[in-house]
Amino acid sequence: MSAPYEKRILRVLDYIHDNPAGDLSLDQLADVAAMSRFHWHRVFHAVTGETCAQAVRRIRLHRAASALVMTEDAVARISRSVGYANQGSFNRAFTEAYGASPAAFRKAGCHVPSRPDFKTGVYPMYPVTLRQEPARRLIGLAHSGDYHLIGKKFEAFGALCETRNLWPHLGAMAAIYYDDPDSVPAADLRSYAGSEFFGAETPEGMEERHLAGGKVAVLTYKGPYAGISAAYHSLFGNWLPGSGEEPAEAPCYELYLNNPREVAPEELLTEICLPLK
Structure with a gap:
């Protein structure tokens, strides 16, 4: 096109x-x-x-x-x-x-205060597994501002992939979240919306990112994207303190296992990936 x-x-x-x-x-x-x-x-x-x-x-x-x-x-x-x-x-x-x-x-129970009292230790439970993730090369679009508005970049990314016939060269859809939303003002949050890429050159107008791979804690969240903050609180408030694991100096990222245009919000599957040392 x-x-x-x-x-x-x-x-x-x-x-x-x-x-x-x-x-x-x-x-x-x-x-x-x-x-x-x-x-x-x-x-x-x-x-x-x-x-x-x-x-x-x-x-x-x-x-x-x-x-x-x-x-x-x-x-x-x-x-x-x-x-x-x-x-x-x-x-x-x-x-x-x-x-x-x-x-x-x-x-x-989806509602979670923006700054919950972590002393309570009351968070919903989600399955967490450890696995070795491959290194991934991504293409996509950077986003600044509230994380819950990153959908705007995913919409644009999807349109670009369609008009340029990039789908055959793509793998898992992914997002990277670089900042802690409980400590960084919403306007200053940095994130990235894109997909694993198996093509040659980075398409014009897109940015390339790399995930190093290695040991990762993976929390599987099922449900609307709007409620995903509760899963993050569970990962850091429930699982991590008792796991004996140490987070790596790398941001969390998400892998999306299905498409919000094809399944109901309650059927959406997201893997929240926490890189570990």
């Missing part, structure tokens, strides 16, 4: 992520793409595998799920912040996507 079309896709994805409460109608997104409504819809669907309406709904509800588990904001306020003026409509859409109402989703 030519560069102008690629830029249009990226521009629209950025617009959706940056304006969850705004006008995200097909007409508006077609204007952002600078294409006719009819042709834009076909181009977007062909490249992303989703209609514009499906993408908007998924992105808005993921933002809402993150707000439910990361903030104490009222459900009505969260509903408005992601473009649902009618809370009843928001409740129905969220329940259909996540299998639980917004209130039940929050009450189910």
Whole structure:
């Protein structure tokens, strides 16, 4: 696909992520793409595998799920912040996507304070295994800011892979998280969204990263990405203190075993990898 079309896709994805409460109608997104409504819809669907309406709904509800588990904001306020003026409509859409109402989703134990009291030692339990990981070469896009907004970079990365036919050269989807969100301001957090790469040259506009491999503690988390912070607290608050292991001087990374466009949020599988000495 030519560069102008690629830029249009990226521009629209950025617009959706940056304006969850705004006008995200097909007409508006077609204007952002600078294409006719009819042709834009076909181009977007062909490249992303989703209609514009499906993408908007998924992105808005993921933002809402993150707000439910990361903030104490009222459900009505969260509903408005992601473009649902009618809370009843928001409740129905969220329940259909996540299998639980917004209130039940929050009450189910996904909510974790931003700075929990580690003295309590009360964290959910997740399976952790030790394994030897291979060195990996990644391509992707750097992200700055709140970790829960990294999806914006994954959207852009996926669009670039589709327009450039990179999928045959890719392995596991991955993310690297360089900072501790409990000690670094959200605006200063550094992360990276991409995939293992088996091609030759790094594609234009992307950045290359390397995972050294070696001994790794792997926590398998099943569920919505919005609740994954609880798994990190479990890894560092439950497993690590009693493991006898020492973390290496390397950031945690995640490997994604399935696709949020293909499975329900509660079926998502993520491996959280903690490099060890």
